[in-house]
């Protein structure tokens with residue numbers, strides 16, 4: 001409107017005033033092109049000069065035309081080159097195979113954000129932002145297409161056996177960009193019923209010499225309702241983008257499988273896991289209240305999940321790990337399984353429990369397995385961060401890292417690998433023996449007891465390790481810390497290394 005009025009006013013100015021008006025846009029007369037034809041009245045000290053100038057201008061005209069053409073074609077070449085550079089940059093920069101992600105972006109982000117939590121927020125925000133404009137990194141060429149890594153989980157054929165562990169996308173803001181990095185499973189959360197801040201900062205620390213981390217986030221969460229709203233909108237966006245429109249019942253149609261994609265991931269061959277936890281302030285000794293916390297989350301989120309994960313293993317919520325004792329665990333898991341069965345959706349989400357690597361005595365493991373059988377959960381994620389500090393002994397670490405090692409919190413990274421793999425093997429063997437005689441499930445015939453599914457999480461950073469963890473009895477190998485050190489191409493690389501390893505055999 002303002003521009004429109006200004007235009008009117010400009011047009012109404014008398015022509016003479018335009019002529020007098022010194023314009024910043026016009027070059028000064030003395031600067032005008034030498035071959036510009038001038039009117040006689042403008043200057044002309046003598047009569048022959050204009051004629052000579054006109055002749056000169058006529059002579060120069062073809063040259064000027066040629067010059068303009070050259071300039072135009074040069075501009076065209078620049079524009080084409082720029083477009084090409086941008087295109088190549090786009091294709092390269094958005095390809096998870098590009099080594100820039102590992103060797104340039106990771107060190108750069110670490111230098112720019114000395115605080116690991118700031119780096120985490122940056123990573124989430126930038127992925128979210130880039131995804132909106134289709135500029136996010138993605139796995140190109142569908143390397144999983146020939147099915148060489150495919151695996152069966154809960155009756156779904158997954159495109160590969162790699163997952164991204166909980167905690168990377170705490171609030172469910174970036175499941176889609178994470179799926180595009182190549183994993184078949186993305187676990188979002190952990191979320192708590194009510195929003196909570198978690199522990200005071202700083203609360204995430206790097207241990208670079210070990211590619212490790214220590215965190216005591218303390219399950220910072222925006223709450224289950226917030227996550228449900230995000231996931232609901234995601235389903236509606238998916239429906240709109242796939243031609244289902246924007247009608248009132250569209251969400252239910254997608255959740256009931258009309259789009260032929262799993263209702264959680266919304267991507268064929270992939271599954272979305274949603275992790276739930278209790279609020280810190282819910283009393284540790286009130287199992288009913290704790291069960292209600294988990295059920296609250298399940299009631300809000302189950303419809304958007306392919307898998308629900310019950311977190312009883314984060315080391316940074318006081319009392320949480322005590323819930324792995326058989327009786328409380330059975331109570332909580334039974335409540336969750338019951339609630340998950342009530343979800344208004346054709347297919348119900350499967351339920352898994354994520355256990356700690358530190359509760360690893362025979363008694364503790366068999367107690368957990370008993371709770372698994374008694375409650376009817378479908379599987380176990382082994383394990384989480386550890387309260388123990390790894391060898392090599394701290395004296396070999398740089399001074400700063402020796403201090404970091406003393407921080408309270410859960411340790412993660414490659415040093416966890418041996419322990420988590422050994423633990424998977426123990427869970428596999430125990431669960432495959434079926435329910436103990438003491439278990440409520442013991443009465444069922446073996447045919448009624450589907451094999452419990454195991455995922456492994458702890459220290460996986462390369463293809464060989466992923467294969468070893470899978471061979472120990474897991475169906476999916478999940479990663480977190482490996483991605484923070486290896487960059488967004490890590491999943492693609494690990495899968496490629498798995499293929500190479502398999503071809504050797």
Ligand SMILES: Cc1cc2nc3c(=O)[nH]c(=O)nc-3n(C[C@H](O)[C@H](O)[C@H](O)COP(=O)(O)O)c2cc1C
Pocket residue numbers: 165166167168170189190204213215217219275311314354383384385411412413414416457458459460478479480481482
């Ligand atoms: C910064 C950070 C935050 C995490 N947050 C969660 C979480 O919210 N819930 C959870 O179950 N595990 C959480 N974890 C644990 C990871 O999901 C994973 O189980 C653990 O780090 C071991 O795997 P890794 O060695 O591949 O990282 C977190 C880990 C890190 C490093």
